[in-house]
Amino acid sequence: MQVEWNPLDHDEDMLALCTKHGIQLQAWSPLGGDHGDILSNPQVVAIAATHNTSTAQVVLKWSLQRGVAVVTGTDNPAHMASDLDLWGFTLTDQEMTELNNLKP
Amino acid sequence: MLTFTSLWNLAAVPSCTTYPERCVSLPTLTGTVLMPVVALGTWRGSYKECIGNDYACVRAKAKASVMSWVDVKGDHVDTANNYRTQLEVGEALAQKGVKREDIFITTKCPGPLGLTATIQCAEDNLQMLGLYGVNTTGYLDLLLIHYPNVIKPECYGPSSDPDIQKECAGTGQFQDPGTAARQETWKAMELLQKLGRVKSIGFSNCTTTQFESCTCSPHRNCPPCHINTFVCALSPIADNSTHIAETLAVATVPIALHQVHALDRPSDHGPKWHEVTPN
Numbered sequence: 339m340q341v342e343w344n345p346l347d348h349d350e351d352m353l354a355l356c357t358k359h360g361i362q363l364q365a366w367s368p369l370g371g372d373h374g375d376i377l378s379n380p381q382v383v384a385i386a387a388t389h390n391t392s393t394a395q396v397v398l399k400w401s402l403q404r405g406v407a408v409v410t411g412t413d414n415p416a417h418m419a420s421d422l423d424l425w426g427f428t429l430t431d432q433e434m435t436e437l438n439n440l441k442p
Numbered sequence: 443m444l445t446f447t448s449l450w451n452l453a454a455v456p457s458c459t460t461y462p463e464r465c466v467s468l469p470t471l472t473g474t475v476l477m478p479v480v481a482l483g484t485w486r487g488s489y490k491e492c493i494g495n496d497y498a499c500v501r502a503k504a505k506a507s508v509m510s511w512v513d514v515k516g517d518h519v520d521t522a523n524n525y526r527t528q529l530e531v532g533e534a535l536a537q538k539g540v541k542r543e544d545i546f547i548t549t550k551c552p553g554p555l556g557l558t559a560t561i562q563c564a565e566d567n568l569q570m571l572g573l574y575g576v577n578t579t580g581y582l583d584l585l586l587i588h589y590p591n592v593i594k595p596e597c598y599g600p601s602s603d604p605d606i607q608k609e610c611a612g613t614g615q616f617q618d619p620g621t622a623a624r625q626e627t628w629k630a631m632e633l634l635q636k637l638g639r640v641k642s643i644g645f646s647n648c649t650t651t652q653f654e655s656c657t658c659s660p661h662r663n664c665p666p667c668h669i670n671t672f673v674c675a676l677s678p679i680a681d682n683s684t685h686i687a688e689t690l691a692v693a694t695v696p697i698a699l700h701q702v703h704a705l706d707r708p709s710d711h712g713p714k715w716h717e718v719t720p721n
Contacts, residue, residue, distance in 0.1 A: 340586055340646035351650045361644070362466050366483065398480070407466055407479040409520045409548075411488030413503050415510040422480055422516055425464065 340364040343406055345376055345397060345440040353406065365401050368408040369394055381436055389427040392420055399424050400437045452476065453583070453641050455517045455546050468584075468642045471635050475583065475642045478546055481518040482511040484527040495600040501530045508534035512545075522550035522588055523567055524598075532572030547571060548584040550646065553592035553616075556623045560630035564639055579639060587627060587645040591616040 339356055341349065343365035356363045370376035377393040386393045398421060401408050410421045429437070458465035458476035468475040484504040486492055492499035504527035508519055512535070521531045528549060535545055549571065551563035564585060573580025594617050597610035608614075619627075631643040 339644055339648065341648070349650065355650055360469060362468055362477065364481075364646075366646075402479055405466075407477065407481070409481040409483040411483040411485060413489055413507045413510070415514060418482065418507075418511055418516060419514040421482075422514055424480065425461070 340366055340409065342367045342371065343401060344368050344370040345382075345400060345437045346370055346442055348404075348438075353404065357405070362407060363405070364407045364409060366409050368401050368406075368410060369397050375442075376440065379440060381440060385429070385433050385436070388433075389429075391427055395420055395424055395427075396429065396433075397437070399427065399429055400434065403429055403434060455544055457515075457517050470642045471632060472638075472641070477584065477642070478518040480516070481520040481546075481548060482507065482516050483520045484508065484531055485522070485525050486527075497526055500525075501527055505530035505534045509538055512538040512540055517544060518546040518548065520548040521571075522552075522586075523563060524550075524552050524588065524593075528567060528570035529572075532570060536572055542573070542575075542580065546583045547573075548586065549582055550586040550588035553589045554587060554619050554624040554627040555592060556619065557626040557630045560627050561634065564630075564634050568639065581638060582640040584642045584644065585631065585634065585640040586643070587631070588647065589616065590645070590648050592619045592623075593617075 339352070339361050341352060341363070343349070343353075343363065344367055347367075347370070353363055355361075376382060376397055379393075382393045382396055386396045389396065391399075394417070398408050398410070402424060408421075410418075412418060412421070452474050454465070454476040455478060457478055462476075464480070465476040465478050468477055484507065486497070486500040488507070489500055489503035492503060504521075504525075508531050511519065519531055519535075521528050531547070549567045551560055551567070554560075555563060564582065565579075567582060567585070568574060568580050571580075571582075573582075593615055594610065596606055597615040601607055601610070631640070634640045635643055
């Protein structure tokens, strides 16, 4: 199931339903689209600084740690490389909670 | 009774074997498919230079992007029949010399088109992606039903006709194909899987209400109730209006709605576009 999914727009009922039925959820607009400036959000910036990553990497990793695959959209090769470089860090439970509850 | 001509135990691109944590497992009617969790989308909203309906621009960007994606070792590409970028995805992969078994390709058919049209859509997608080879049709790794409703005939593609623009704005572009068409569509999806044309199937842009109405029918093997045992009787357009309206409202603001990297990645902002064809 591919739907819009990011820290500012995540339908927990949809994820629960997918989990219940063994269906993989995939996120489009995983970095937030027009839902607000997730990537400049001070909380996200702080988390990224902790892990020495970009905010985009933090936000993508949030989806992955929620069990949601991501579809990124960019024509920038540097961003593509960083979108694939998500395996050298893990968000803590506290960081995940913070991102789950992120407000615009 | 159709026999399964495409049984396999496991389908996996190499990265899924080397780095299992970078992939998820999709159980299917015919075997388990491993899917890389990071895909590159090729929808036009990703390309800021391509204003409005400049599909020549979109297609060129999609091709260049997929080539770059291969360069950085991306191995999952997401496209769709109505992204109109499948030819370029196929060309990019061919020019990069990517072996078919080394790339995971997701694409979509626009809606619950019914049995024959869904088969035809998959056939067209295979052709556009350049997957036909020697004595083979090739295959899609994942085929999704893009929207729970179908696009009205007159609302396919951009139009300069003001009446059509008006009619096709917002939810006006969709129509309910009815339960039978939805069920026939899902049958087609399962048939495609059994024939080996696609390895895994699914849908997108459903609401939870619609999803729950994709009930397991009693004659199916259910539970376990995974996506391939669903008769996808998605609910009618009324139940979808909120979601679609929301999606399309987003599309009217001057920023890409979809797969956008914001602020600290300003070059990824999408075009300022104001029309509402589905992404």
